[in-house]
Amino acid sequence: EDKVVQSPLSLVVHEGDTVTLNCSYEVTNFRSLLWYKQEKKAPTFLFMLTSSGIEKKSGRLSSILDKKELFSILNITATQTGDSAIYLCAVNFGNEKLTFGTGTRLTIIP
Amino acid sequence: ETGVTQTPRHLVMGMTNKKSLKCEQHLGHNAMYWYKQSAKKPLELMFVYNFKEQTENNSVPSRFSPECPNSSHLFLHLHTLQPEDSALYLCASSQGWDRPDQPQHFGDGTRLSIL
Numbered sequence: 001e002d003k004v005v006q007s008p009l010s011l012v013v014h015e016g017d018t019v020t021l022n023c024s025y026e027v028t029n030f031r032s033l034l035w036y037k038q039e040k041k042a043p044t045f046l047f048m049l050t051s052s053g054i055e056k057k058s059g060r061l062s063s064i065l066d067k068k069e070l071f072s073i074l075n076i077t078a079t080q081t082g083d084s085a086i087y088l089c090a091v092n093f094g095n096e097k098l099t100f101g102t103g104t105r106l107t108i109i110p
Numbered sequence: 111e112t113g114v115t116q117t118p119r120h121l122v123m124g125m126t127n128k129k130s131l132k133c134e135q136h137l138g139h140n141a142m143y144w145y146k147q148s149a150k151k152p153l154e155l156m157f158v159y160n161f162k163e164q165t166e167n168n169s170v171p172s173r174f175s176p177e178c179p180n181s182s183h184l185f186l187h188l189h190t191l192q193p194e195d196s197a198l199y200l201c202a203s204s205q206g207w208d209r210p211d212q213p214q215h216f217g218d219g220t221r222l223s224i225l
Contacts (some may be wrong), residue, residue, distance in 0.1 A: 004152070016223075031210055032210065032211075034213055034214075036216075041215055041218040041219065042112050042114070042200070042215075042216040042218045043153075043200070043216045044112065044216075045213045045214075045215065048211070048213050050211070063157060069163065088153070090153075092210065097155060097158065097166060098152075098155065099152075099155075100152040100153040101152055102150065102151065102152050103152070
């Protein structure tokens with residue numbers, strides 16, 4: 001059964017800290033892994049990863065995929081209060097279907 | 111502004127009511143999706159339409175009835191819902207089958223409460 005597990009479920013850190021969010025998966029037909037950020041509204045797209053070992057970066061956020069060990073990490077450096085959100089990991093196992101994890105709720109304390 | 115607009119933003123209805131959720135995308139995409147997001151649960155895919163054809167019905171009860179009149183519009187018709195159907199309903203769109211390198215884009219959702 002296709003499955004996506006995120007950890008930790010929640011995380012509270014101080015502004016300026018660096019955080020690492022984890023996503024592991026078991027899927028029968030991997031196509032890509034996606035990270036989304038969800039504040040109070042729509043999940044907004046962050047990264048799509050398809051190849052192992054290639055880091056994707058956007059400002060203070062970066063992500064990498066390990067297809068051998070079946071996991072991905074999302075790093076956020078120098079966190080700010082605006083980074084407080086739920087971070088969702090999803091895996092595309094073909095035919096445009098996404099399987100989501102439960103998300104990591106990140107809270108940044110000023 | 112994500113390019114995917116959902117209405118209404120909030121909906122409260124009784125178990126015997128009939129209502130519809132609407133989704134419109136302005137991104138020129140060919141695939142549209144309905145998801146259900148309940149507290150402390152992963153997003154659950156409900157329906158997928160690709161070029162207006164339903165390609166996925168993820169074992170959704172018949173009290174939820176989707177409609178996709180064209181590639182830009184998607185509806186979810188609701189009737190005789192149950193309290194456990196209270197959730198955030200998210201619509202998404204993507205380029206479609208032939209562009210797996212493109213992500214899905216989500217609307218802000220409709221917060222549904224069943225009395």
